[in-house]
Amino acid sequence: MPDIPWFTPTPAAPGAEVYVMASRFETATLAGAVRFFLKAPGIVLQIRRAPGAHGVALRARVLGRTFLTLSAWEDRDALYRFARSEPHRSGSRAAAAYMKESAFTFWTVPAAGLPVRWDEAERRLAEQGAAS
Numbered sequence: 001m002p003d004i005p006w007f008t009p010t011p012a013a014p015g016a017e018v019y020v021m022a023s024r025f026e027t028a029t030l031a032g033a034v035r036f037f038l039k040a041p042g043i044v045l046q047i048r049r050a051p052g053a054h055g056v057a058l059r060a061r062v063l064g065r066t067f068l069t070l071s072a073w074e075d076r077d078a079l080y081r082f083a084r085s086e087p088h089r090s091g092s093r094a095a096a097a098y099m100k101e102s103a104f105t106f107w108t109v110p111a112a113g114l115p116v117r118w119d120e121a122e123r124r125l126a127e128q129g130a131a132s
Helices: 030-049 076-083 088-098 118-131
Strands: 004-007 017-027 053-061 066-073 099-110
Touching (some): 004 030, 017 030, 017 118, 030 053, 030 066, 066 076, 066 118, 076 088
Antiparallel strands (some): 004 053, 017 066
C-alpha cells in the first residue's frame, strides 16, 4: 500500500521549534484495518487544513493491520485543537472499537529539521513502547 508522503500545509517560521507527534496503530482485524484505511485520507485532509499544522505523512500497511502517522505542529495546543475537532474526534472514538493497540510519542525539533524521517519516528515509538 503506498504511503501518503510528507505534505507541508504551512511552513514553520525559520528558527521556530516545532511540536512533532508520531503514532502507531494496529487494528485487531483486517476488516478494522480496511475501515481505518478508508477513513485516513479524510483525516489527512483535515490536518492539511488545520491551523498550526506544519506537516503530515501516513504509512499504511493494511495487510499488516498497522498504520503510522507523523505530524508537525506550531505547538502542542494546535495539535490538541485538531484532535478535538471533527472528523478526527468522532473518528478516533469509533476506531477504538477495532483497535488492538496504539502508541504515541511527542518531541520538538527545529523548523529546519522538517520533514522528520520515518526512521526517527519509528525509533521513538519503539523507545516509547519499551518504556511502557
